[in-house]
Amino acid sequence: DAELVEVLNSPHGWMRVQSDAIPLDEKLLVALPDGSQKVVRSLQPQGTIRVDYRIWRERPESPLQKHLVVELNRCALRFDKFPYPVRNIRGVIEMQDDRWQFRDLEGNNEAGKVYASGRLESRQEGREFRLTLQAINIPLESELRDALAPNVRRLWEDLRPRGVVDLSTEIRYLAEKKTLSVATRIRPQANTTAIHPVRFPYRMDKLRGEIVYRDGHVSFDRLEAEHGDVRIGTAGDCEILPDGRWLLRLSGLSVDRLRFDRDLVQALPGKLKKALAGLNPTGLFNLRGSLDLEGGARADERIEAAWDVHVGFHQAGIECGVKLDDLHGNLSLVGRYDGARTTSQGELDLDSLIYKDFQFTQITGPVWIDDDQVLLGSWVERRRTPDQRSSLRARPVTATVFDGVLQGDVWIALGPVPRWGLHATLNRAELARCAQEVLTGQKSLQGKVYATVDLRGAGPSTNAMVGHGSIRLESADVYELPLMIALLKILSVRTPDRNAFSKSDIRFRVEGQHVYFDQIDFGGDAISLLGKGEMDFQQNVRMTFHAIVGRGELGLPMLKQVVGGASQQIMLI
Secondary structure (H helix, E strand, C coil): CEEEECCCCCCEEEEEEEEEEEECCHHHHHHCCHHHHHHHHHCCCEEEEEEEEEEEECCCCCCCEEEEEEEEEEEEECCCCCCCCEEEEEEEEEEECCEEEEEEEEEEECCEEEEEEEEEEEECCEEEEEEEEEEEEEECCHHHHHHCCHHHHHHHHHHCEECEEEEEEEEEEECCCCEEEEEEEEEECCCCCEECCCCCCCCEEEEECCEEEECCEEEEEEEEEEECCEEEEEEEEEEECCCCCEEEEEEEEEEEEECCCHHHHHHCCHHHHHHHHHHCCEEEEEEEEEEEEEECCCCCCCCEEEEEEEEEEEEEEEEECEEEEEEEEEEEEEEEECCCCEEEEEEEEEEEEEECCEEEEEEEEEEEEECCEEEECCHHHHCCCCCCCCCCCCCCEEEEECCEEEEEEEEEECCCCCEEEEEEEEEEEEHHHHHHHHCCCCCCCEEEEEEEEEEEEECCCCCCCEEEEEEEEEEEECCECCHHHHHHHHHCCCCCCCECCCEEEEEEEEECCEEEEEEEEEECCCEEEEEEEEEECCCCEEEEEEEEECCCCCCCHHHHHHHHHHHHHHCEC
16 A cells, blocks of 8 residues: 655655565565665574565655564574574564564474564664573573584583573674674573583582573572582682683582592592592581682693682591591692692691591691692691791691690502501590590599600501500509508608509500510509510500519619519519
8 A cells, every 4th residue: 555645756655565474585685774684684584474564754855764563473583693593483573764673572492482572773883683582491402502602612512411491691793893792591490400521520410590691701609409419509600711711610619418439539530539549538528618620622621620628527537548437527628730730738627536446636737638648747848848838837737635635747648559657746645534445444543644656557457557656654543552562662762652653664666467565664662563565456465574672763773783683583474
């Protein structure tokens, strides 16, 4: 329909064109203005449309005005800057004086539903196309992966996502400058979505939270996942660089009920796997902290990592040459993996642990872990070069046992059969507490225990263990004398009491499963016992003592020798 006035001189008036089924073919695209034609062609439209087109000029001097309404009839679009196909599209495209609007667009991709709206208009930067997409039940399959930019696609291939997501996307495209901006919010459907990273093949199921992607930058506020009983949560961001490299920063990382099971061990990098296999950790662990990962554009490039984490132990156990059980407390670690070597330095803060049924509490001190060794105590500072050493004094690991203070340094050389060494001192431990926990029925023993030990070994077996040490008792009430023996105390210059021995000195050697006592001295007011002997780890004991009257501290050498020789004939135990 049309009505034109002054056709030959100054034509003006109006014209209206309507059609029910115009195909979106080349003839229609060629008919569009150049600026609009580029954008419409980038959508790769298919199908048929219903058209209502009006054009008019009210007066000869008035500008030409245009109004186009297009109703889509099960069309298809595939935007070449984000080529994710959408089919069965219905909705309205409206043009008003070269300004386009897209309203109530609805389509699908397989089971996924897609809703869209947008506009195309002239701005200072040139023709700008904006499109907003809302998508529900979108499968994480190859069609979506192939629509991504190449660098994002490489990250997809590294993470190997599976499942169904809901997403909202905003696309902004400047035709003249050929610049594209894409922002997407992704919400995984918790019961369906999982990732299984190629370079850390530890499957994470039931992914939930929100992931935001904008022009090569990914961020997430609270992302959660599960692996069996393990619960994983984190915030963070990921920067995807133009050359294909990526940097993933996980802040607020939390991992609960983690077990070093087969799945986790197989997922670890080779050298880290070797180090942890040597420690054979058991029980439950919790992680808190941050983790940074950096990867290359190619799948065969190594990933670099840096971490600052706190490891919580709950009824855990490790085998570091000796077997430690029921660990409770925390270990803080700051470290790095450069693609070839792993190093970590941190601090122990354990509430308690059990070694051979003995409980150690309040365990603190420095720790060093790398691919080849684990160091505890003063060894951490010793491993540094002179220019790296701090002004602080090297600290041993300290603990409380039998109400005394234990200080020690430990080194462990990791390998198929870990080698280890230990130096430890014990000060002012309570003999009564020791007897209560070690000796059944002994409740009357009193005194202070001082001890030192140096041990070396290989693996968990005691056959290769060697070392030496000493034990000293002071202010001790070791044994109560019978009445007749107590009468011998008249030979002592000290005030008699009924305690047989008040001090002791013991020196021993460890060779495999045997402990050899080169010196065992028990000193008392009435008599002293001097001896030597041996025992094994099955508590078989063979010891020999002879007695000396008093403490064996008589000043005259001749008299001491005579009395000592006589005592060996009088009493041999």
